[in-house]
Amino acid sequence: MSAQQIFAMAPLGALIRYSDGTARPPSRFTKKLAAWKRNNGIGRLVRKNPARTCGNGFTLPASITLHAGDLSSAGVILVVVHRTWSLTSDLQFSVAELPRPGMVQIIQTFRDSVELLHLAEDRDAAELWLAKNPHSGARLEVVGDETPPEPAAVAVAA
Numbered sequence: 001m002s003a004q005q006i007f008a009m010a011p012l013g014a015l016i017r018y019s020d021g022t023a024r025p026p027s028r029f030t031k032k033l034a035a036w037k038r039n040n041g042i043g044r045l046v047r048k049n050p051a052r053t054c055g056n057g058f059t060l061p062a063s064i065t066l067h068a069g070d071l072s073s074a075g076v077i078l079v080v081v082h083r084t085w086s087l088t089s090d091l092q093f094s095v096a097e098l099p100r101p102g103m104v105q106i107i108q109t110f111r112d113s114v115e116l117l118h119l120a121e122d123r124d125a126a127e128l129w130l131a132k133n134p135h136s137g138a139r140l141e142v143v144g145d146e147t148p149p150e151p152a153a154v155a156v157a158a
Helices: 003-009 030-038 123-132
Strands: 015-019 041-049 063-073 076-086 092-097 104-110 113-120 139-142
Touching: 003 063, 003 092, 015 063, 041 076, 104 123, 113 123, 123 139
Parallel strands: none
Antiparallel strands: 015 041, 015 092, 041 063, 041 113, 063 076, 104 113, 104 139
16 A cells, blocks of 8 residues: 555554565664664554645645654653655555554644544543643544445555
8 A cells, every 4th residue: 555545544543564665684784674674664653644835835745654662761751753754655555453443542633633642442541641641632532433444445464
């Protein structure tokens, strides 16, 4: 799938694999392996940014953002790692996992984009997370069992 298809069909909270299609180099080639890991991995879809025009007429293209992980020390998150790609990216994407019905998304809207702050197992866990991590304008949305996209459109990887 392309980044455009992920933007159009994958829901926030889905686990997305991304790949450039190349084989993983052996571990002894540390620089090649580091470069390969930048273009091959998995992350949770946390934001879909529509295209927008800045004040000087410059247009920012639409993009998707994945939460690739956190860097922490002694249980404290120090850095949140997000990866953002334009919808014209050459990488291939696939949906590895969809959020289960009943899970609760903690969502915040900023300008014209919606960002997933956290995906909790249930409402109690979401309220507890929000109490510990206050965000202004955050809201809770329960993942329903809406009609999923066509299977051919969203290929769930095994």
